[in-house]
Amino acid sequence: MFKVDRKYQAYYTKSEPIVDYMVNNLSIQPDDKIFEPCGGDGVFIEAILQQNENANIEVFELNSDTVKGLIEQFSHYPNVKIKETDTLIDNDLTLNSNFGKKYDKIIANPPYGAWQDYNKRKGLKKIFPNLYTKETYTLFFFRCIEALKDGGRLVFIIPDTYLNLHMHKYIREYILTKTKIKEILLFPSSFFPGVNFGYANLSIITLEKWNIHNECLNNEFRVISNFQKVNQLFEPESEKLKTHYFKQKDIYCNPDYAFLIADNPQVLNIINSVKTKISDIANCVTGFYSGNDKEYLQVISSNLKNGKNYQVVDKYKINKNYSKIPNILDGISGQDYFIPIVKGGNIKFLKPDNWFMDWSNESVQHYKLDRKARFQNPQYYFKYGIAVPMVSSSQITASLIENKLFDQSIVGIFPKNKNMIYYLLAFFNSLTCNKLIRTINPSANNPANYIKKIPFIAPNDREFKEINQIIQQIITDLKENITYNPKLELELNTIIQDIYGF
Numbered sequence: 001m002f003k004v005d006r007k008y009q010a011y012y013t014k015s016e017p018i019v020d021y022m023v024n025n026l027s028i029q030p031d032d033k034i035f036e037p038c039g040g041d042g043v044f045i046e047a048i049l050q051q052n053e054n055a056n057i058e059v060f061e062l063n064s065d066t067v068k069g070l071i072e073q074f075s076h077y078p079n080v081k082i083k084e085t086d087t088l089i090d091n092d093l094t095l096n097s098n099f100g101k102k103y104d105k106i107i108a109n110p111p112y113g114a115w116q117d118y119n120k121r122k123g124l125k126k127i128f129p130n131l132y133t134k135e136t137y138t139l140f141f142f143r144c145i146e147a148l149k150d151g152g153r154l155v156f157i158i159p160d161t162y163l164n165l166h167m168h169k170y171i172r173e174y175i176l177t178k179t180k181i182k183e184i185l186l187f188p189s190s191f192f193p194g195v196n197f198g199y200a201n202l203s204i205i206t207l208e209k210w211n212i213h214n215e216c217l218n219n220e221f222r223v224i225s226n227f228q229k230v231n232q233l234f235e236p237e238s239e240k241l242k243t244h245y246f247k248q249k250d251i252y253c254n255p256d257y258a259f260l261i262a263d264n265p266q267v268l269n270i271i272n273s274v275k276t277k278i279s280d281i282a283n284c285v286t287g288f289y290s291g292n293d294k295e296y297l298q299v300i301s302s303n304l305k306n307g308k309n310y311q312v313v314d315k316y317k318i319n320k321n322y323s324k325i326p327n328i329l330d331g332i333s334g335q336d337y338f339i340p341i342v343k344g345g346n347i348k349f350l351k352p353d354n355w356f357m358d359w360s361n362e363s364v365q366h367y368k369l370d371r372k373a374r375f376q377n378p379q380y381y382f383k384y385g386i387a388v389p390m391v392s393s394s395q396i397t398a399s400l401i402e403n404k405l406f407d408q409s410i411v412g413i414f415p416k417n418k419n420m421i422y423y424l425l426a427f428f429n430s431l432t433c434n435k436l437i438r439t440i441n442p443s444a445n446n447p448a449n450y451i452k453k454i455p456f457i458a459p460n461d462r463e464f465k466e467i468n469q470i471i472q473q474i475i476t477d478l479k480e481n482i483t484y485n486p487k488l489e490l491e492l493n494t495i496i497q498d499i500y501g502f
């Protein structure tokens with residue numbers, strides 16, 4: 001991987017199929033006024049000129065060295081204008097967008113997550129009051145749509161996070177009501193050779209600007225996914241790919257205008273029709289961080305995964321009755337001041353006590369004052385609940401929090417009705433729940449805000465009893481160090497499937 005300046009985030013589109021695909025999608029006409037807002041090393045300009053050497057192209061680029069390169073490369077094209085400027089705040093662009101001198105076509109691979117200094121961010125917040133200014137790509141996206149003529153077309157390659165994340169709600173509303181989306185392709189960022197973006201998936205979005213609200217909402221577009229290799233970009237009809245068709249109006253009716261993409265329509269139906277969400281029946285909160293785990297966290301054995309760098313806990317210092325200590329939130333005064341803490345890691349139903357936190361009076365006092373520590377949501381520490389790790393592998397998992405401390409990599413779920421614990425434990429470990437959360441948020445992250453949005457359907461008496469019995473069996477087996485019978489988990493999955501219909 002090569003090093004990239006965080007200010008410019010100059011990851012170039014070094015993939016011929018991606019460039020060709022995007023330029024083809026622009027449907028260039030001879031008289032088009034084309035805009036490239038983040039010129040870089042000019043890959044799009046080159047590809048456009050190959051289609052039409054007289055194409056009228058305006059190029060913006062912030063980095064003066066890169067501008068020099070562009071001038072060298074394209075100075076013999078009188079039809080290519082290169083300007084060193086900041087696309088996000090360029091005055092001419094603002095004036096042109098406001099007064100109708102707009103572009104027919106815009107193509108870009110804008111910087112993702114480019115670092116903005118504090119003052120610039122403040123300025124950007126003024127220009128883009130509704131957008132999340134810490135993430136740059138949506139600012140370029142919005143600004144460029146504004147700069148399009150009615151009927152003008154834009155092709156952007158950007159991360160796919162604008163489709164679902166809370167912070168991008170406004171840009172979703174904007175594109176659903178001000179543009180007609182033609183197509184969205186979703187593919188792994190590894191299709192970009194040699195670069196790791198830190199984003200799991202990228203998208204290529206093609207859309208047209210239309211200022212007629214109702215026409216936009218009635219527009220139908222397709223989302224193509226399941227790409228295995230980059231050449232499949234040219235086989236949109238391939239059976240190996242998944243294509244979903246949507247009306248913008250339907251996406252507009254989804255909670256937070258999220259682009260919920262699921263193979264099974266019942267998943268969408270449940271997300272939209274079930275009004276009770278997990279947030280209505282349970283409190284969902286993130287847990288504790290010491291501020292310096294190397295100093296305060298200890299491990300049961302150095303052989304434990306990731307345990308090497310931690311001190312092994314002295315068994316005599318482990319407090320067995322901490323949950324009964326009054327004022328435990330102030331710490332422990334005796335010599336046995338280490339208590340178990342539930343951490344991340346994808347283990348279902350019950351986690352062994354492998355990690356222990358220093359909970360002496362002194363240390364707890366420190367956690368409460370230290371700037372790096374997070375003594376957050378303490379009213380839920382030492383309560384009976386469920387732990388869902390914030391990062392999951394392919395399947396979301398959940399385990400019991402039996403009156404323990406839980407750390408910040410965990411979302412602690414505390415049902416308002418305590419009887420629901422086992423049902424929720426079964427639910428959060430089920431394939432059904434996995435489909436729901438991955439539709440609500442396709443990344444492998446399960447922050448509290450997304451967990452809260454999962455629809456909740458209560459079981460009937462029979463289902464409730466069956467689930468409780470099975471969970472009790474699993475927990476008993478795990479406590480006796482016996483691996484539970486996998487058939488039990490299949491039974492749980494089947495019952496939850498019957499309740500939700502998938």
Ligand SMILES: C[S@@+](CC[C@H](N)C(=O)[O-])C[C@H]1O[C@@H](n2cnc3c(N)ncnc32)[C@H](O)[C@@H]1O
Pocket residue numbers: 007008009010011012013014037038039040041042043044060061062063066085086087088108109110111112114
């Ligand atoms: C992700 S690269 C893409 C370059 C090129 N379009 C490509 O696809 O290979 C983004 C480019 O935008 C430039 N850039 C970053 N911030 C910018 C800004 N605010 N205004 C204009 N250009 C910017 C960077 O210097 C970099 O060359």
